[in-house]
Amino acid sequence: MSFARKHAWVIGLALLLVALLVVTRVIQPSFGAQGLESLARAALPFAFATAGMAIVVIVGGIDLSVASMMAVCAVTAAVLMERMAGVPALFIVLLVGAVMGAINGALIVLTKVPDIVVTLAMLFVWEGAALLILSTPGGATADWLEASIRGFFVFSWLPKAFLIITVVTLLIWAPLGRTQLGLSIYAVGSDERAAFRSGVSVGATKVAAYGLCGLFCAFGGLSLAALTGIGEPVPGPYLLASVAAVVLGGVVLGGGKGGLLGPIIAVVILRLIRTILTLLAVDPNVTTIVEGVIMVGVVMLGTALTLRRSR
Amino acid sequence: MSVATDPPLQRLGRFLTDNPMIPLIAFLLLLVVALEVMRPGIVTPFRAGRDGILSTFWIGNLIKFAIPLAMLAACQVLTMLTAGIDLSAGIIATCAAFLCATLAGSIGTAPAVLVALACGVTTGLVNGFGVGIVRVHPLIMTLGTGLIATGCLQVYQRLVINAGTEIPTFLTWLGTGRTLGMPNGLYVFIPFAIFIIWLMRATGFGRLLFALGSNENAARLSGVRAWQVYLALYALSGLIAALAGLLYLGMIRQTSLSLANPLLLPSVAAAVIGGTSIFGGRGSYAGAIIGALILRVLDTMLTLLQMPEGARIALFGLIILAVTALYARLTGAR
Numbered sequence: 001m002s003f004a005r006k007h008a009w010v011i012g013l014a015l016l017l018v019a020l021l022v023v024t025r026v027i028q029p030s031f032g033a034q035g036l037e038s039l040a041r042a043a044l045p046f047a048f049a050t051a052g053m054a055i056v057v058i059v060g061g062i063d064l065s066v067a068s069m070m071a072v073c074a075v076t077a078a079v080l081m082e083r084m085a086g087v088p089a090l091f092i093v094l095l096v097g098a099v100m101g102a103i104n105g106a107l108i109v110l111t112k113v114p115d116i117v118v119t120l121a122m123l124f125v126w127e128g129a130a131l132l133i134l135s136t137p138g139g140a141t142a143d144w145l146e147a148s149i150r151g152f153f154v155f156s157w158l159p160k161a162f163l164i165i166t167v168v169t170l171l172i173w174a175p176l177g178r179t180q181l182g183l184s185i186y187a188v189g190s191d192e193r194a195a196f197r198s199g200v201s202v203g204a205t206k207v208a209a210y211g212l213c214g215l216f217c218a219f220g221g222l223s224l225a226a227l228t229g230i231g232e233p234v235p236g237p238y239l240l241a242s243v244a245a246v247v248l249g250g251v252v253l254g255g256g257k258g259g260l261l262g263p264i265i266a267v268v269i270l271r272l273i274r275t276i277l278t279l280l281a282v283d284p285n286v287t288t289i290v291e292g293v294i295m296v297g298v299v300m301l302g303t304a305l306t307l308r309r310s311r
Numbered sequence: 312m313s314v315a316t317d318p319p320l321q322r323l324g325r326f327l328t329d330n331p332m333i334p335l336i337a338f339l340l341l342l343v344v345a346l347e348v349m350r351p352g353i354v355t356p357f358r359a360g361r362d363g364i365l366s367t368f369w370i371g372n373l374i375k376f377a378i379p380l381a382m383l384a385a386c387q388v389l390t391m392l393t394a395g396i397d398l399s400a401g402i403i404a405t406c407a408a409f410l411c412a413t414l415a416g417s418i419g420t421a422p423a424v425l426v427a428l429a430c431g432v433t434t435g436l437v438n439g440f441g442v443g444i445v446r447v448h449p450l451i452m453t454l455g456t457g458l459i460a461t462g463c464l465q466v467y468q469r470l471v472i473n474a475g476t477e478i479p480t481f482l483t484w485l486g487t488g489r490t491l492g493m494p495n496g497l498y499v500f501i502p503f504a505i506f507i508i509w510l511m512r513a514t515g516f517g518r519l520l521f522a523l524g525s526n527e528n529a530a531r532l533s534g535v536r537a538w539q540v541y542l543a544l545y546a547l548s549g550l551i552a553a554l555a556g557l558l559y560l561g562m563i564r565q566t567s568l569s570l571a572n573p574l575l576l577p578s579v580a581a582a583v584i585g586g587t588s589i590f591g592g593r594g595s596y597a598g599a600i601i602g603a604l605i606l607r608v609l610d611t612m613l614t615l616l617q618m619p620e621g622a623r624i625a626l627f628g629l630i631i632l633a634v635t636a637l638y639a640r641l642t643g644a645r
Contacts, residue, residue: 233621
């Protein structure tokens, strides 16, 4: 019972996802493994951006520069993979992402300027950096990178892209929950002062959380490069989408509550809704409206529910 | 602790806290001087062998392009006073401009302008409903309405794709014409700025904004009907954004689906550079106007340096960060 109550939001989201999958199947009886595969591939960069954003929101901040960091990682990957072996390039890109995130965090801690302002400024910095690395879309990615997200793994119904999201998130997030850092992130997010007085190193925790966000953005950038086969220096629409998915996924803005599972389910739901509307032959512009309404509507509902419970 | 024993830096900091406008104006002048050093004659024509001590052309241009930014910054300052933010302002401005340009030909200028302003107020009211009554975080609420407005604009654009656009001559006159050497927009902006400053400093509404931003619970317990204030605040913010969009339309003389969107993040930056706290309760519109001017001078400077575009954007971000960090350090405020 307590498990159900604790994870009510995530369970609700999962049920919604299943319901939507059924709806998709009803609308388009031929929607099967192939549809699932392309859905997972399209959701890949969104899922990583959302996972990164979720961590900084849990620590009580926000990172407006996720899309720019992803662009930097995508162009770095495309430029490096054209010139050197793919595997070292992959690790360099991941390092670049984590360093960028850590720089964001360090600036927030050192300057004491609000995180929203620092990351707003860094949005421009990283966007500029991406343009300096590659002024026009170009470069090339290793063939195996594209192959790694395309198709299925072992079973004919399990898209590789889903597997990658799950494995990467589990590898980074699951061990964290058992360490001091994981606890510190939630502690700082729910009450910075109390965390400080309990001996948590607030600054280091924030830098680590932003660094993790950068790492996820590096995965996001890599998947962008893998999807397109080239590096695109202009940031995509990932900021808005990731904030929306984080909030939909039950992470409270202000920090301290939520996890990564909810936001990632929310990403898939948002993508699936887009697929359903496309299958229904709805004007893609109307799809934008529907997405906005869903985002606002769900957040309103969620806020109203939590307010009622706390009264 | 006597004043005399304080280290000079701390005294300077305290002085600047009391007079936050001084370092901002000093910084603006410093930037203008730096610009003049980089390109002699741009600000003071006599050094380039022409007439005049100050170039009214240059100053006019600077002011002209700072006005829409400063108006959008008003949206941010007002909402930030209550610890909010209006991220739909850029899209509202774009929608207002697009509506006005497409409708002016068929229903006349005045009704088109009214429709555009009504669109701003309506979006603002939706924001206000979400923030004030349902209690959604302003960041999320305004992002969401911005998303919805973008979608509506795209759908609307496909309906009127053959209708053609017409930019009212009045707006063109306002945006590009000059009177007494200064852009016409300035004569609209000055009363507007005075109104905003009066609203913030001398009216009950302004005091309610500061009260809600400083301590919302205390304000509620003192009998403030918060939801009414939020509703009025976001509607006002939408109206200002729509006005800024109309002015910008006259200036650019082109319609596009993302006309004023690039101004959104700089407008937040202008408000923050101007000393407005994103956590509410502290802010000044005069500061935001100086902030908008600073951003515009910086823009000119970085363009003159003929750097690659990437370096220019990156430097722009770094300077915003440096200015806000320095300001926070000097005045000791967040």
